[in-house]
Amino acid sequence: MAVEAEVPATVAAAWGVRERPHKGPKPALSLARIVDAGMRVADTEGLDAVSMGRVAASLGTAPMSLYRHVSAKEELLRLMVDAAWGDSPGPLAAGEDWRAGLARWARAMRAALRRHPWAARLPISGLPILPREIAWFEDALACLAGTGLTEARKASVIMLLSGYVRNLATTEADIATAVAASGLAADEWMASYPRMLGQLTDPRRFPALTAFLAAGVFEAADEPDDEFVFGLDRILDGVGALVSRLRPAEAAALVQVRDQSGLGVVPAEPLLGDGADGRDVHGRGASRAAPEATTRAGCTFALVSLSRDRVGRIAWRFRVIRRIRYPLGAQKLRVGQILHAIFRR
Numbered sequence: 001m002a003v004e005a006e007v008p009a010t011v012a013a014a015w016g017v018r019e020r021p022h023k024g025p026k027p028a029l030s031l032a033r034i035v036d037a038g039m040r041v042a043d044t045e046g047l048d049a050v051s052m053g054r055v056a057a058s059l060g061t062a063p064m065s066l067y068r069h070v071s072a073k074e075e076l077l078r079l080m081v082d083a084a085w086g087d088s089p090g091p092l093a094a095g096e097d098w099r100a101g102l103a104r105w106a107r108a109m110r111a112a113l114r115r116h117p118w119a120a121r122l123p124i125s126g127l128p129i130l131p132r133e134i135a136w137f138e139d140a141l142a143c144l145a146g147t148g149l150t151e152a153r154k155a156s157v158i159m160l161l162s163g164y165v166r167n168l169a170t171t172e173a174d175i176a177t178a179v180a181a182s183g184l185a186a187d188e189w190m191a192s193y194p195r196m197l198g199q200l201t202d203p204r205r206f207p208a209l210t211a212f213l214a215a216g217v218f219e220a221a222d223e224p225d226d227e228f229v230f231g232l233d234r235i236l237d238g239v240g241a242l243v244s245r246l247r248p249a250e251a252a253a254l255v256q257v258r259d260q261s262g263l264g265v266v267p268a269e270p271l272l273g274d275g276a277d278g279r280d281v282h283g284r285g286a287s288r289a290a291p292e293a294t295t296r297a298g299c300t301f302a303l304v305s306l307s308r309d310r311v312g313r314i315a316w317r318f319r320v321i322r323r324i325r326y327p328l329g330a331q332k333l334r335v336g337q338i339l340h341a342i343f344r345r
Contacts, residue, residue: 010075014082014130029061031069031079038080039116047118050077077122078130084116085109088135091142098243099236101143102157106165106232109136113169120169148246157239164231186221194218 007017013031037058041050052073056063070076089108092101113120128137137158144154179189194213203210 009071010078011129013069013075014079029059029065029069033059034066034069034076035079035083038076039083042080042118043116047121050080052076078125081119081122082130082132084119085112085132085136086115088132088139091139098143098145098147099240102140102161102236102239103232105136105140105143106161109162109165110169110228113165117169117173120166120173147243149243153242161232161235164235168228168231190218190221 034055038050038055041054041058045054050073052063052066055076056066066076070079089105092098093104096104128134140158140161141154144157147154149157179186182189184192194217197209197213201209
């Protein structure tokens with residue numbers, strides 16, 4: 001019998017399912033007001049300024065009154081990060097494909113981190129579980145539905161993309177801080193870099209760097225979105241290549257087996273799922289478990305599953321789980337994995 005997991009107080013509070021611990025009149029403060037106040041402090045004074053005392057002061061109340069809603073500063077910070085994401089961008093819009101949907105999702109995440117750059121500074125403390133985190137996760141998964149990627153690989157794509165956005169947001173914030181500290185305009189700050197390197201480096205020791213600087217890369221600051229768009233396009237290009245590799249599997253879902261003449265027909269090369277070596281997403285070889293074995297024309301094979309997806313397309317998934325025996329001799333051919341995954345929604 002499954003045992004229900006204990007929901008942490010932070011999570012329960014964020015979802016609105018934690019009961020008020022004290023009886024009596026409804027308190028003047030609410031969790032939402034406290035979280036909003038903490039975000040204002042972080043936005044205007046920096047993350048280091050956030051404390052229970054400082055947030056309470058901004059609300060005109062005593063620090064102890066906050067503890068009726070949040071148990072500690074760490075809980076408040078986690079709730080602040082979830083609130084900082086704002087509303088999720090939504091699933092695929094009409095006419096959007098997976099790539100356009102994920103690009104919109106990434107741009108929305110970047111916009112949230114630009115509004116609240118401190119949110120990228122806090123370490124990730126666990127898997128997504130808070131309300132807005134889950135809403136964003138849901139939308140990204142929905143964008144990838146129908147791509148042919150396994151659920152595990154969808155999560156890998158989302159982690160890759162969100163990590164890119166977070167890392168670039170942190171880098172951009174650091175550069176902005178350095179430019180502000182220098183007292184120079186962004187173009188001037190950039191142009192000072194090659195001049196300094198020219199005084200420090202020997203072209204014979206650093207010929208590639210010398211050519212790089214001579215190209216005038218640092219003569220002016222890039223457009224604000226140049227680096228973001230470049231990196232985003234490269235990531236989506238890679239995902240697109242993976243998705244394209246899976247497309248032919250849909251057309252080859254039927255494994256033909258002929259009669260007792262001994263001519264068994266199977267694909268010359270196994271069609272793989274999302275692992276180039278025929279292994280599943282966790283690196284394991286093809287499963288040996290057989291839900292049902294069927295013998296026909298001297299061949300032993302198993303139909304792993306036949307399922308209908310959400311748009312009514314019938315998706316076949318085959319996995320050869322035993323040796324295929326040809327009647328003309330004792331030669332045995334072990335086929336690893338004919339097909340790992342076809343579109344799953």
